[in-house]
Amino acid sequence: MSNEETNIGESIKIRREEKKYTISAVSEILDIKQSVVKKIESGELNPDEQLLNKFAKLYGCSVDYLHGERDLQVVEDDLGDTEKLLSQNINSIRKQLDRLDKEVYRYLEIKNQFKRINCMIEPPIELPIVFEGEKGLDITEQFVLLSGVYRFELTPEEADYFYVKLFSPKGYCESIFSGQINGSYRTVIDLDKDNTYILRIDAKANWKIIIDEAFEV
Numbered sequence: 001m002s003n004e005e006t007n008i009g010e011s012i013k014i015r016r017e018e019k020k021y022t023i024s025a026v027s028e029i030l031d032i033k034q035s036v037v038k039k040i041e042s043g044e045l046n047p048d049e050q051l052l053n054k055f056a057k058l059y060g061c062s063v064d065y066l067h068g069e070r071d072l073q074v075v076e077d078d079l080g081d082t083e084k085l086l087s088q089n090i091n092s093i094r095k096q097l098d099r100l101d102k103e104v105y106r107y108l109e110i111k112n113q114f115k116r117i118n119c120m121i122e123p124p125i126e127l128p129i130v131f132e133g134e135k136g137l138d139i140t141e142q143f144v145l146l147s148g149v150y151r152f153e154l155t156p157e158e159a160d161y162f163y164v165k166l167f168s169p170k171g172y173c174e175s176i177f178s179g180q181i182n183g184s185y186r187t188v189i190d191l192d193k194d195n196t197y198i199l200r201i202d203a204k205a206n207w208k209i210i211i212d213e214a215f216e217v
Contacts, residue, residue, distance in 0.1 A: 012040055012066055023038060134203075143197055149188060150189050153185070153186045163177065163203075164209070
């Protein structure tokens, strides 16, 4: 290991600390592993000219300064390039967060239906239970079904694809309808315990769902 390599690593570390960047932030902005940053700063790894230029742009100094020149030269013209690097990485992070937000939103949609599960509503006095909705993603109000056999009937306004699932607060999930439906479609579900449920519907057309006792299995 040469003194020059050591000086470069030390200079990079000193300048990072002066700019109050964390190793994690530097690795994200420059799109390199944290272990690479650590090795460069410790002198185990010598950065190539391209990477050295990126460090200089990020830290707002000249490459000569990182080579050991202690007469710091702030490179104003390079601040725009640093902003571009930051913007690119921020946009990438935002896209990842958007994907996570969609998954979290779907989870919360279901979870929020059961936020009052400890104060369970009374079972309906009469069946059938009727839900109606428009095309798109929808979640019904909570409803209680006692143990027994029930008929689920889906009637779309027009033939199209429908995906309907039955959820309970403890994670029970059963597919009710899935696929192309043309006209009324019926299915029977055997529930072995009293519970609160919701329906999650992903529909390509307006729909009506009727839940009733099944007199024939």
